[in-house]
Amino acid sequence: MSTTFKIAALAGDGIGPEVMREAIKVLRAVEKKFSLSFQITEAPVGWAGIDATGKALPDATLALCKQSDAILFGSVGLPDRDPTIPKEERPERAALLRIRKEFGLYANLRPVQLPKALAHACPLRPERQGDGIDILVVRELTGGMYFGQPKKTEDYFHEEPQADEGATVIMRRAQRAIDTMVYTTPEIERIAHVAFKAASLRRKKVTSIDKANVLENGVLWRDVVTKIAKQYPDVTLEHMFVDNGAMQLMLRPTQFDVMLCENMFGDILSDEAAALAGSLGMLPSASLGKATGELTFGFYEPAGGTAPDIAGKNLANPIAQILSTALMLRYSFGLNDAADAIEAAVGTAIAAGMRTGDIYTPAEATAKKVGTREMGDAIAAAV
Ligand code: IPM
Numbered sequence: 522m523s524t525t526f527k528i529a530a531l532a533g534d535g536i537g538p539e540v541m542r543e544a545i546k547v548l549r550a551v552e553k554k555f556s557l558s559f560q561i562t563e564a565p566v567g568w569a570g571i572d573a574t575g576k577a578l579p580d581a582t583l584a585l586c587k588q589s590d591a592i593l594f595g596s597v598g599l600p601d602r603d604p605t606i607p608k609e610e611r612p613e614r615a616a617l618l619r620i621r622k623e624f625g626l627y628a629n630l631r632p633v634q635l636p637k638a639l640a641h642a643c644p645l646r647p648e649r650q651g652d653g654i655d656i657l658v659v660r661e662l663t664g665g666m667y668f669g670q671p672k673k674t675e676d677y678f679h680e681e682p683q684a685d686e687g688a689t690v691i692m693r694r695a696q697r698a699i700d701t702m703v704y705t706t707p708e709i710e711r712i713a714h715v716a717f718k719a720a721s722l723r724r725k726k727v728t729s730i731d732k733a734n735v736l737e738n739g740v741l742w743r744d745v746v747t748k749i750a751k752q753y754p755d756v757t758l759e760h761m762f763v764d765n766g767a768m769q770l771m772l773r774p775t776q777f778d779v780m781l782c783e784n785m786f787g788d789i790l791s792d793e794a795a796a797l798a799g800s801l802g803m804l805p806s807a808s809l810g811k812a813t814g815e816l817t818f819g820f821y822e823p824a825g826g827t828a829p830d831i832a833g834k835n836l837a838n839p840i841a842q843i844l845s846t847a848l849m850l851r852y853s854f855g856l857n858d859a860a861d862a863i864e865a866a867v868g869t870a871i872a873a874g875m876r877t878g879d880i881y882t883p884a885e886a887t888a889k890k891v892g893t894r895e896m897g898d899a900i901a902a903a904v
């Protein structure tokens with residue numbers, strides 16, 4: 522096959538570069554095994570971008586992304602770095618949110634799976650794990666409170682009545698922060714389609730999460746999702762308030778197949794769901810947007826963050842980054858066999874007892890504690 526797939530590899534900060542190195546190692550193994558051709562170009566982003574060019578998303582990095590077929594992303598954001606840099610210029614907003622908006626990546630898929638071999642790493646008692654946990658969180662990624670306008674902090678005068686029965690009122694200069702939650706019908710429709718299509722290839726159940734008992738957004742969300750469901754008669758739709766959803770994840774996670782969430786609820790519940798899989802270090806994610814030609818342009822990143830406490834120490838689990846490359850091969854390049862090979866290789870390394878610190882317990886007699894590089898080597902070798 523002669524197609525060359527162009528990949529922008531943006532490792533970012535913290536553990537990003539270490540786990541990216543292992544993911545590229547695995548990609549090279551796949552390239553060889555399946556006679557593929559990957560053109561992988563690395564570029565700085567996040568604090569690495571600020572250090573190199575003064576911008577969290579350097580112009581050259583954005584240009585590279587635009588010329589690529591997919592973006593393989595590490596992680597960005599170091600909360601303790603330089604507090605003088607304004608929040609709009611910090612990596613979370615200036616790089617990550619900007620890329621999501623710039624490329625119209627409205628569908629965020631976060632598969633959460635607890636492999637049987639890692640049952641010990643799950644915080645729930647074994648009887649609550651049932652036959653295994655397998656949830657796909659479908660999170661809307663370019664709407665809601667993350668992007669709604671107005672979004673600002675402003676000064677105002679706060680009136681403070683005094684103890685003398687209202688005779689005196691003191692005006693105090695204060696601040697108020699405003700975030701706005703907006704969803705339109707088309708935004709809800711398109712993400713609902715993604716969830717129903719995904720569910721029809723899985724266990725055929727969508728649990729739609731909202732706060733329809735309080736929020737206007739929740740009422741519209743429920744209404745639109747219910748209408749879209751009619752086009753998918755083989756998929757069961759259930760609605761759940763977000764607070765109950767958070768509780769049900771802990772009580773009976775096996776009831777969930779696809780969880781459909783707006784942006785912020787999806788952010789929160791996907792971290793909670795991820796805890797069930799033992800470690801954030803295991804979970805990939807895909808953010809998909811508009812299609813370009815035959816390919817679906819996508820952005821692939823681990824669910825976890827920069828983990829500055831363990832960065833540079835060969836301790837990070839590279840599996841989330843490696844599994845993110847598998848999602849890239851499957852969703853953006855249509856290379857299902859190669860994607861399967863990566864996922865199988867991860868399974869092989871786990872079955873062989875390879876464990877980074879986050880998924881290791883001494884009680885597992887056959888487990889071997891390994892570093893980032895050793896885990897990457899084992900998975901590349903298994904491919
Ligand atoms: C995530 C992260 C981001 C988000 C942050 C880093 C902006 O938590 O991808 O879940 O809130 O979307």
Ligand code: MG
Nearest residue numbers: 788789791792
């Ligand atoms: Mg998050």
